[in-house]
Structure formats: structure tokens, C-alpha cells
Amino acid sequence: MDSLTQIVLGAAVGEAVLGKKVGNKALLYGAIAGTIPDLDVLASHFTDTVSALAMHRGFTHSILFSILFAPIFGWMVSKYEKYKGFKGWAWLFFWAFITHPILDAHTTWGTQLFWPLDMRLAFKTIFVIDPLYTLPFLICVILVLFQKRTSKKRRVYNTIGLAISSTYLALTFLFKSLAFTKFKDALKLQNITYQQLDTRPSALNTILWNANIDTKDHYLIADYSFFDTQAISFQTYAKNHHLLGNLIENEKVKRMIAISEGWYTINQIDDKLYYNDLRFGLINLKPNSQDFVFKYLIDVDATGNVNFVEQEKNQFDGKALLLSLWQRIKGN
Known part of the structure; x- marks a missing residue:
């Protein structure tokens, strides 16, 4: 998905994991973590087109990457932030990392979620930019941003955002099935x-x-x-x-x-x-x-x-x- 969508998803995940303890910093670090897997696009500056395409949404979009690097980033942040809970920071980065490729797996390009296995997971149910997925989600995250850390509304708004976006994502499978049937019937006819x-x-x-x-x-x-x-x-x-x-x-x-x-x-x-x-x-x-x-x-x-x-x-x-x-x- 596009960068804005991944930032919003990462921020919401960060809030869900650590919002009660660190407030808006959970949104910030979640947003940062949500963009890190897409740094693989930098490969296009150092290699040929085919190799860059092969690497795109590869290792950085894998379960292995999430497992290996979440503790590292969690440890780094815990060293200089006031909240020293290494486990909490590690979980924030893990869930922000892993939800990124899971969302990307719904697009046409898909992801190599099970890297290094040579297989790309692509459900092809949503376009890489979809306002119906992103905008309601973004509004909810913005509402969270203006609530106090101890406010119950933070969790309510964040939960609504996650619920709406996840429900829409689930519905895209139904839409795809209906469209597939229409094409299949037309070919038969x-x-x-x-x-x-x-x-x-x-x-x-x-x-x-x-x-x-x-x-x-x-x-x-x-x-x-x-x-x-x-x-x-x-x-x-x-x-x-x-x-x-x-x-x-x-x-x-x-x-x-x-x-x-x-x-x-x-x-x-x-x-x-x-x-x-x-x-x-x-x-x-x-x-x-x-x-x-x-x-x-x-x-x-x-x-x-x-x-x-x-x-x-x-x-x-x-x-x-x-x-x-x-x-x-x-x-x-």
C-alpha cells in the first residue's frame, strides 16, 4: 500500500500496543515502524531494474524480518526514551512491521511474507491506494492524537479505526468473488x-x-x-x-x-x-x-x-x- 496508508496503520498498531503507557509517542514510533519495510525501494538506486523488482517487498516484508529486527529497534528506543520497557517497544515494532506486509499481501504486487521461500502472497483484493480504506482510518488516528494519554476515548477511536479498515479489507474478498463470478459467467456465455x-x-x-x-x-x-x-x-x-x-x-x-x-x-x-x-x-x-x-x-x-x-x-x-x-x- 502507499506510504500514507502504512503510516496510518503503523500509528494505529503502535497506539494499540503501547498507547496507554507512552501516549502519542506510540503513534509516532508506530508510524515510523510502518514505513521501515518500504526502505527496500532504495535497492533501485544500486542495482538493475529486474533485481530491484525481485527484491521489492522481499526480505523487509517477511515474517523473518519482523522477528529479527523488532527486538533490535525495541532495544534501541528503550535506551533513550523515558519509558524503558524493552518488551513493550519490541512488541510495538513487531506488530507494526508484520501488519505492513500483511496489508501489502492484499494488493496485486503482493509480498514475500515467507521469505526466503520463493513464493509471493498476493490476494489482489485492493489497489495500492484506496481512499475508502485509508481516509476513515486516518480520521480516527487524528482523533486519537488529540486525546490525553489517560482518556478512554483514545482506545475507542483507535478501535473504531482498526475495525472499519479491517471490515472493509474483509469485504474486498467478497467484492473480488462477485467480480470473478461475473467474468467467469461472461466467458461461458x-x-x-x-x-x-x-x-x-x-x-x-x-x-x-x-x-x-x-x-x-x-x-x-x-x-x-x-x-x-x-x-x-x-x-x-x-x-x-x-x-x-x-x-x-x-x-x-x-x-x-x-x-x-x-x-x-x-x-x-x-x-x-x-x-x-x-x-x-x-x-x-x-x-x-x-x-x-x-x-x-x-x-x-x-x-x-x-x-x-x-x-x-x-x-x-x-x-x-x-x-x-x-x-x-x-x-x-
């Missing part, structure tokens, strides 16, 4: 044979859902809003995997395919190859658009070394997407 169906919410909401469908020769992409009145329409995208040629044997290419869970297409433009990660959908909702959110130039230098260069998205793309999303959420 249109006599489409497929091998795999993958669904996820579109940006900023859980009303409009996207689907990737893997068929033998191509992919189908579709969307469905709970306000739709017309049949689901499926857009066809050629896989073009053959365009990789011998590059399919390259280790970086293999890793990239594994990271994308096999959901990718290849485009050739002006003798250049582009790799599209289908899991995060399109930034342009027009029919048959090729503007994928994550698109990479496959750059091969004179020595045969392969690099993936992410293609930049401009501000106009984001604004256009938001307008298109709003119209599409209201139904077809």
Missing part, C-alpha cells in the same frame, strides 16, 4: 475457452474490476463495474512471445517473466522490443490500447547484456486515467 482467469480491482476503488484471461494464443482483457448494465466486452491482445527469440533463454528475461507470473506481452516498435506487465492493467482505457502501466524497453547492448528500462509515465496520463476511471465506474 460467450463460449470462450481459457486456461486462467486473474482478477484485481482497478485504481483507487473496489467497484470497477479488471480481468486478465489467458487463452492458448492470446490474452483477453476486460473490466466490470458493479453498476454495469451491459454485457462484459473482452479485448484481445497478442502474446507475441515469439518476438523474444533467443532472449527467452536470457536469465534476466526469465526472472522478469517469473516476476510477472507469466502475464506479459511483447511489442515491437521501430525495431525495439517492449515488455508489458499485464498484472497492473492499462493506463489508457480506450479499446485495444497498448499503454500498459508497467512497460519496459528491452535494451540489449553491444556485449549482449540485457537491461529492462521502465518507460516513464507523464502527468497527463494520470489525469486522463482518473477521468476515464470515474466514467467507467459509473457503469457501461
Whole structure:
């Protein structure tokens, strides 16, 4: 999830663990702890794109990280804070650390919660930024901030925030199930044979859902809003995997395919190859658009070394997407 959401969650967890004893400092340290796992993004400055993607939400988002580093941070804080309870500080950091990847596991990218095991947990029930999850939670945390440490209202407001956000998160599984059924029924009605169906919410909401469908020769992409009145329409995208040629044997290419869970297409433009990660959908909702959110130039230098260069998205793309999303959420 986005940084603000993780800060809010961390602050609420910190309050739940140690608010009675240290007051607003529990919110502060919880917020700090809630952001620490995302420091793995710094890897992008020191390594290539594929390696950085492989490390993203890896070790720092694991149970092992929480177990190893919570006592260390707890010990450090207990040394200079007035409250010297090492156990309390360690528990604060542990729960703030572990709830971070658990929340991230609900997104499309998921987390390597069980690192070093090579498996990524991704429920794909919530977008990385979802105002319906974050805003009520944030309001409750702000209300806690202005209460005295001994006030009973602190725990009441914090509990309400945790309850509302957790209930919404649980409901996203129901929403996903309903959307999945709609896509499945539409495929059956249109006599489409497929091998795999993958669904996820579109940006900023859980009303409009996207689907990737893997068929033998191509992919189908579709969307469905709970306000739709017309049949689901499926857009066809050629896989073009053959365009990789011998590059399919390259280790970086293999890793990239594994990271994308096999959901990718290849485009050739002006003798250049582009790799599209289908899991995060399109930034342009027009029919048959090729503007994928994550698109990479496959750059091969004179020595045969392969690099993936992410293609930049401009501000106009984001604004256009938001307008298109709003119209599409209201139904077809």
C-alpha cells in the first residue's frame, strides 16, 4: 500500500500496543515502524531494474524480518526514551512491521511474507491506494492524537479505526468473488475457452474490476463495474512471445517473466522490443490500447547484456486515467 496508508496503520498498531503507557509517542514510533519495510525501494538506486523488482517487498516484508529486527529497534528506543520497557517497544515494532506486509499481501504486487521461500502472497483484493480504506482510518488516528494519554476515548477511536479498515479489507474478498463470478459467467456465455482467469480491482476503488484471461494464443482483457448494465466486452491482445527469440533463454528475461507470473506481452516498435506487465492493467482505457502501466524497453547492448528500462509515465496520463476511471465506474 502507499506510504500514507502504512503510516496510518503503523500509528494505529503502535497506539494499540503501547498507547496507554507512552501516549502519542506510540503513534509516532508506530508510524515510523510502518514505513521501515518500504526502505527496500532504495535497492533501485544500486542495482538493475529486474533485481530491484525481485527484491521489492522481499526480505523487509517477511515474517523473518519482523522477528529479527523488532527486538533490535525495541532495544534501541528503550535506551533513550523515558519509558524503558524493552518488551513493550519490541512488541510495538513487531506488530507494526508484520501488519505492513500483511496489508501489502492484499494488493496485486503482493509480498514475500515467507521469505526466503520463493513464493509471493498476493490476494489482489485492493489497489495500492484506496481512499475508502485509508481516509476513515486516518480520521480516527487524528482523533486519537488529540486525546490525553489517560482518556478512554483514545482506545475507542483507535478501535473504531482498526475495525472499519479491517471490515472493509474483509469485504474486498467478497467484492473480488462477485467480480470473478461475473467474468467467469461472461466467458461461458460467450463460449470462450481459457486456461486462467486473474482478477484485481482497478485504481483507487473496489467497484470497477479488471480481468486478465489467458487463452492458448492470446490474452483477453476486460473490466466490470458493479453498476454495469451491459454485457462484459473482452479485448484481445497478442502474446507475441515469439518476438523474444533467443532472449527467452536470457536469465534476466526469465526472472522478469517469473516476476510477472507469466502475464506479459511483447511489442515491437521501430525495431525495439517492449515488455508489458499485464498484472497492473492499462493506463489508457480506450479499446485495444497498448499503454500498459508497467512497460519496459528491452535494451540489449553491444556485449549482449540485457537491461529492462521502465518507460516513464507523464502527468497527463494520470489525469486522463482518473477521468476515464470515474466514467467507467459509473457503469457501461
